[in-house]
Amino acid sequence: MKIEYRWANGDNNRLAALAAELVGLRVNVLVSGTTPAALALKTATTSIPIVFFIAGDPVALGLVGSLNRPGANITGTTALTLEAGKKWLQLLRETVPSATEFAVLINLTSPHLAEVQTKELQAAARSLNLRIHLLNASTEHEFETAFAKITELHAGGLVIASDSFFFAHIEKLAALVRETRYWRFWLP
Secondary structure, eight states, rough: OOOOOOOOOOGGGGGHHHHHHHHHHTTOEEEESSHHHHHHHHHOSSSSSSEEESSSOTTTTOOSSSOOOOOOTTTEOOOOOGGGGHHHHHHHHHHHHTTEEEEEEOOTTTTHHHHHHHHHHHHHHTTOOEEEEEEOOOOHHHHHHHHHHHHHHHSSSSEEOOHHHHHHHHHHHHHHHOOOOOOOOHHO
């Protein structure tokens, strides 16, 4: 057995080219661990089987027709972590009970994922009588801008959306949280 793998290192703009490259190799099966990669693979082929593991609802994300009958050449499993958005906001609210506004960091280079996550978190915020501010970061450079905006907004906390780009840069994000005195105050 030969395994070919590709990693975009959180750069979703590279996924279409990487998917096309793998399809061009005429592999027997394609496997994806992120929503943007699964969507890129789905666009790249209708004949090679695709197996995914993602964080959200594969139907809402447009990957499959239904959970019972995924259809076409794609199937997989989900952790449904997007549905945990309400719990994330509840925990932040418990941590900072006086806060009524929170920031959410999203990556617009994952448009399907960002849209679904945004809808879920906005619905959760409404049900908890909270307000959220959506901030985009699609490059490392944009992290500083986003954190400056969070401080300017005096947000009570931060939810970082589930996205491979953020996972790839988790150390940088953690460093920014530590460096921002404001966040030490709100999120000890």
